[in-house]
Amino acid sequence: MTERFSGSFTQQEPIPDEAIEAALAVLRHGRLHRYNVAPGELSETALLEQEFAAQMGAKYCLAVSSGGYALATALRAVGVQPGDAVLTNAFTLAPVPGAIASVNARPVFVGVTEGLTIDLDDLEAKLDRAKVLMLSHMRGHLCDMDRLMQMCDAAGVTVIEDCAHTMGAAWRGQLSGRQGAIGCYSCQTYKHVNSGEGGLLVTDDEMLAAKATMLSGSYMLYERHLAAPGPEVFERIKYTTPNVSGRMDNLRAAILRPQLRDLDRQVRRWNERYAEIESGLRGTPGLTIVERPAEESYVGSSIQFLLLEWTPEQIAEVLRRCADRGVELKWFGGAEPTGFTSRYDSWRYAESERMPETDRILRGIIDMRVPLTFSLDDCGLIAGIIRAEVGAVFQQ
Ligand SMILES: *Cc1c(COP(=O)(O)O)cnc(C)c1O
Numbered sequence: 001m002t003e004r005f006s007g008s009f010t011q012q013e014p015i016p017d018e019a020i021e022a023a024l025a026v027l028r029h030g031r032l033h034r035y036n037v038a039p040g041e042l043s044e045t046a047l048l049e050q051e052f053a054a055q056m057g058a059k060y061c062l063a064v065s066s067g068g069y070a071l072a073t074a075l076r077a078v079g080v081q082p083g084d085a086v087l088t089n090a091f092t093l094a095p096v097p098g099a100i101a102s103v104n105a106r107p108v109f110v111g112v113t114e115g116l117t118i119d120l121d122d123l124e125a126k127l128d129r130a131k132v133l134m135l136s137h138m139r140g141h142l143c144d145m146d147r148l149m150q151m152c153d154a155a156g157v158t159v160i161e162d163c164a165h166t167m168g169a170a171w172r173g174q175l176s177g178r179q180g181a182i183g184c185y186s187c188q189t190y191k192h193v194n195s196g197e198g199g200l201l202v203t204d205d206e207m208l209a210a211k212a213t214m215l216s217g218s219y220m221l222y223e224r225h226l227a228a229p230g231p232e233v234f235e236r237i238k239y240t241t242p243n244v245s246g247r248m249d250n251l252r253a254a255i256l257r258p259q260l261r262d263l264d265r266q267v268r269r270w271n272e273r274y275a276e277i278e279s280g281l282r283g284t285p286g287l288t289i290v291e292r293p294a295e296e297s298y299v300g301s302s303i304q305f306l307l308l309e310w311t312p313e314q315i316a317e318v319l320r321r322c323a324d325r326g327v328e329l330k331w332f333g334g335a336e337p338t339g340f341t342s343r344y345d346s347w348r349y350a351e352s353e354r355m356p357e358t359d360r361i362l363r364g365i366i367d368m369r370v371p372l373t374f375s376l377d378d379c380g381l382i383a384g385i386i387r388a389e390v391g392a393v394f395q396q
Pocket residue numbers: 066067068069092093095096136137138139162164165186187188197198199
């Protein structure tokens with residue numbers, strides 16, 4: 001009898017008790033709006049910002065309503081205007097080009113490598129086309145950040161980092177989100193901390209921090225922030241920065257604070273699971289492992305592998321066979337956008353040039369979530385199933 005996996009790929013761990021208690025306290029006092037504080041009280045949201053700034057070694061932090069909102073706010077704060085070009089990854093998730101479109105700017109897509117990072121040669125060739133790069137560390141893969149920052153600094157290109165999958169990751173010891181001008185994180189259920197929806201933005205630049213704070217809808221109450229610049233900075237921009245409401249509330253902040261304190265432990269647990277799956281897949285004929293550079297410390301909350309040069313029919317067959325055995329794989333490069341399809345030509349509101357090398361890689365990207373509710377045995381079983389089914393189709 002063939003073994004089947006019966007777990008769920010979308011089942012999260014419960015919210016920790018400490019976070020539930022904190023949420024109940026907020027519900028009991030009823031002051032959910034971040035600026036609704038009793039005399040002398042510091043809001044959960046302001047405390048979350050202060051703690052996350054410290055955790056990331058950033059001067060400033062702003063909590064907002066979603067990761068996508070953080071990205072759009074970052075674009076506005078750095079001054080992207082309607083019609084401007086913004087460089088971004090050809091392989092990323094829809095909210096990234098969506099954030100660019102939301103400020104009526106134009107994404108200019110940069111190709112992907114077999115390491116699933118931005119193609120730095122392609123970026124170099126396109127650097128003169130825009131003043132801003134929205135760099136997506138898609139699925140947690142960090143490119144050579146030293147080379148990228150050197151190139152962008154030399155060209156005067158401002159880097160905004162999309163760290164939706166790299167909260168807790170680092171490049172040569174420097175935390176992800178701290179190399180660019182602004183780092184943006186998502187606290188959505190499928191990322192590294194879970195408040196349902198939510199986003200965080202960090203920067204060391206006082207002007208960007210002040211603008212982002214005003215943009216998020218601070219109603220001139222910016223003095224209630226604990227990780228924002230002083231009032232003198234706000235004085236310079238407060239009359240000219242629109243309010244594009246997208247604040248975080250105290251309920252979400254209360255849920256997030258204990259989770260962030262536990263992030264390092266969760267990262268270790270993700271990486272144990274990732275290592276188990278990766279080692280189970282290594283050496284499967286026809287399957288290419290995505291090798292991780294030594295400079296990168298990553299968070300294995302999902303795993304990717306490549307079926308390069310496979311036909312769409314073969315890939316569909318692998319997915320069908322794995323699904324029959326309870327293993328949910330996502331074909332990120334499928335031609336028709338479904339669910340989480342992540343390729344540049346599925347966003348037809350944005351013009352793009354064909355990128356044949358990128359297309360070749362995108363067509364072969366298979367993705368799998370690694371929820372912490374999987375045991376290490378589950379991970380071994382899943383890898384075995386993929387190995388067997390990829391092998392069976394490869395031999396045909
Ligand atoms: C989830 C995600 C986002 C946006 O986060 P939301 O909180 O869902 O708006 C941005 N980029 C990538 C790569 C993501 O996966």
